[in-house]
Amino acid sequence: MCGVFGIYGVEEAANYTYFGLYALQHRGQESAGIVVYDGKKVKEWKGLGLVSEVFNEEILKNLSGYISIGHVRYSTTGSTILQNVQPFCVNFAKKTLAIAHNGNLVNAYQIRCELEEDGHIFQTTMDSEVIVHLIVKNLKKGLVNAIIETMKRIRGAYSILLLYEDTLVAFRDPWGFRPLSFGMFNGGYVIASETCAFDLIGVQYLRDIEPGEILIIDKEGPKSYKAFKKEKFNLSHCVFEFIYFARPDSYIFNKNVYLIRKNLGKNLYKECPLQADFVMPFPDSGNYAAIGYSQASGLPIEFAMIRNHYIGRTFIQPSEKIRNISVKMKLNPVKDILRGKEVIVIDDSLVRGTTSRNRLKSIKEAGAKKIHFLLSCPPLRFPCFFGIDFPSSAELIAHKHSVEEIRKFLDIDTLYYLSIEGLLSAVEELRDKVCLACFTGEYPIEVDFSFRKDIAEI
Ligand SMILES: O=P(O)(O)OC[C@H]1O[C@H](OP(=O)(O)OP(=O)(O)O)[C@H](O)[C@@H]1O
Ligand SMILES: NC(=O)CC[C@H](N)C(=O)O
Ligand code: SF4
Ligand SMILES: [Mg+2]
Structure with missing residues (x-):
């Protein structure tokens, strides 16, 4: 992007x-x-x-x-x-x-x-x-x-x-x-x-x-x-702009991004109504769905994962090694808030699993007694060819693994992804005008799966 x-x-x-x-x-x-x-x-x-x-x-x-x-x-x-x-x-x-x-x-x-x-x-x-x-x-x-x-x-x-x-x-x-x-x-x-x-x-x-x-x-x-x-x-606005990419204060495709992200959180609660001590986001882009979930459930929200402001987005960094270090540098848990607590952690998306694997472990190490991890989008299973560098299918954790397998791998109590319907109802009247290809594999235009980012360099 x-x-x-x-x-x-x-x-x-x-x-x-x-x-x-x-x-x-x-x-x-x-x-x-x-x-x-x-x-x-x-x-x-x-x-x-x-x-x-x-x-x-x-x-x-x-x-x-x-x-x-x-x-x-x-x-x-x-x-x-x-x-x-x-x-x-x-x-x-x-x-x-x-x-x-x-x-x-x-x-x-x-x-x-x-x-x-x-x-x-x-x-x-x-x-x-x-x-x-x-x-x-x-x-x-x-x-x-x-x-x-x-x-x-x-x-x-x-x-x-x-x-x-x-x-x-x-x-x-x-x-x-x-x-x-x-x-x-x-x-x-x-x-x-x-x-x-x-x-x-x-x-x-x-x-x-x-x-x-x-x-x-x-x-x-x-x-x-x-x-x-x-x-x-067929209009195919990138729905991932709403989920992750755009800034929450922006209006894109005639809609405010913050409000849509809150809708995603509300819909998460409708689909997966859990009880816990509190809801917490993985900042930044998890913040707004977490607010939506907290408001819909009545559960308090805590910012138990603190974000270092001098580091940018980790997902869009080009190498895995750098992404791994960056995620640690970026998000650090507040141990006194987490110790002995049952928590609902909310993030917007799980792509390669770098953030979740690494940071959920840190929440556990901080002493959380139960961890439920909820994502405000469906499993990302297919690559994007339209401007977001979603890795090849092989790198997308949800391409090869079931939700239960990913839950076990993350070593947590619950893993829940928002449904396609939950996503579509959050974007309201744009529901027939969005691209969902990275979730469904149905591309709005023909794509070439042999595409590589360095195609003109090899
Ligand atoms: O599964 P992964 O490969 O870790 O990718 C998913 C994570 O990457 C993004 O955050 P990012 O740090 O890029 O930006 P943000 O501050 O806007 O959340 C996204 O919000 C997830 O947290
Ligand atoms: N993400 C983008 O929009 C990238 C634009 C262009 N395809 C490039 O690689 O420079
Ligand atoms: S496949 Fe479609 S929805 Fe997914 S990131 Fe690309 S343009 Fe956006
Ligand atoms: Mg993030």
């Missing part, structure tokens, strides 16, 4: 982009970049690491301009190397095109091979680069038509920002996998992955970029186009 932020028609655009990326840091921790246009020149700065590590005041001072796009990356195709930092920029015919992509394409490698046969030279190993090649190849038909041609060719998840000459462009795949919001600010416009990036700056939210929409913003203002006039697509 990644975060994208773009701004048009505002002085010090790069500074605002920096703040926007800061608010979107939870969507990608591997690298960050900003590209800006000042009416004459395009300037860029990017690097590996967090937004705060890549940028400083001095760097931002040199990024003057009134149109800017930025990106925080969590790699899904192409490893974490400098060449793969986004926004990705190309120069051609005295012009510059920069792209910031959130999502993942399922047919990028096939397109890349065809383009390479035609003589195209690639600079990165990301799926996102094929989009740039296709747009440039079709540019003689005009920018909008070039994007339409490209959207007809690529398949998968894409919420995209482009900076091209004096124009900011946003477009989104017709399935609507990833969020993308549009707002107004200081006489200019802002587009971001999540509305939490709007709040920080004081942007007025206008609407979401529609699935299949192309929005062009230039000196004449915003103009919207539809890429697909006849074709029908």
Whole structure:
């Protein structure tokens, strides 16, 4: 998953982009970049690491301009190397095109091979680069038509920002996998992955970029186009954005994430009403379902697992060794609260089992007498090909093991996963418009199970 932020028609655009990326840091921790246009020149700065590590005041001072796009990356195709930092920029015919992509394409490698046969030279190993090649190849038909041609060719998840000459462009795949919001600010416009990036700056939210929409913003203002006039697509908003990925203060797909997570917790109580001394979350993303469970059950909530604020998300870190150390560093139990108690521990998800295996053991060692572990989503059994780096099926603990086997492995008293129905009822009227593929194995578009993240590198 990644975060994208773009701004048009505002002085010090790069500074605002920096703040926007800061608010979107939870969507990608591997690298960050900003590209800006000042009416004459395009300037860029990017690097590996967090937004705060890549940028400083001095760097931002040199990024003057009134149109800017930025990106925080969590790699899904192409490893974490400098060449793969986004926004990705190309120069051609005295012009510059920069792209910031959130999502993942399922047919990028096939397109890349065809383009390479035609003589195209690639600079990165990301799926996102094929989009740039296709747009440039079709540019003689005009920018909008070039994007339409490209959207007809690529398949998968894409919420995209482009900076091209004096124009900011946003477009989104017709399935609507990833969020993308549009707002107004200081006489200019802002587009971001999540509305939490709007709040920080004081942007007025206008609407979401529609699935299949192309929005062009230039000196004449915003103009919207539809890429697909006849074709029908089943809306497939990523339900995992609600469960884990997005920030609880954001509105995505027109819904507040916090409230949905609370619904998930309430539904957990309906399905699995337990009694215990208290409910406790694995922070951060377990917090809101735990509040929902506590409110529905009347049981008190305790924050018996303390989170170190100087460590980010562990699941999205690329190596298992680092994830294991990070989980320990991140969550530490409060022994005096746990000793002799029967506890209901709630987390949003169990992916590889790194957090649960490691931290439930620490709760036991702290002296808890009984542990019930509840998850606010169904078992994750299938990989994601649409922008979340869910490992291959083999790495997903629920792919090969039954709930009872996992319970035994975790050495706890109860293990319960929310049902698909419990998940769907929590998202209310979006129930027919969400992707559930990582739970059900029913992919909204055809996928290739032989896909590998390093497909262009091996
Ligand atoms: O089974 P695992 O492989 O451990 O993955 C699942 C865990 O990873 C995520 O937390 P993360 O630390 O990434 O972020 P959070 O602070 O938002 O909960 C998620 O919330 C689970 O706690
Ligand atoms: N998670 C994402 O949205 C990643 C975008 C793109 N596929 C990349 O790997 O850079
Ligand atoms: S497979 Fe899962 S993580 Fe991927 S888009 Fe669908 S719901 Fe989201
Ligand atoms: Mg977590």
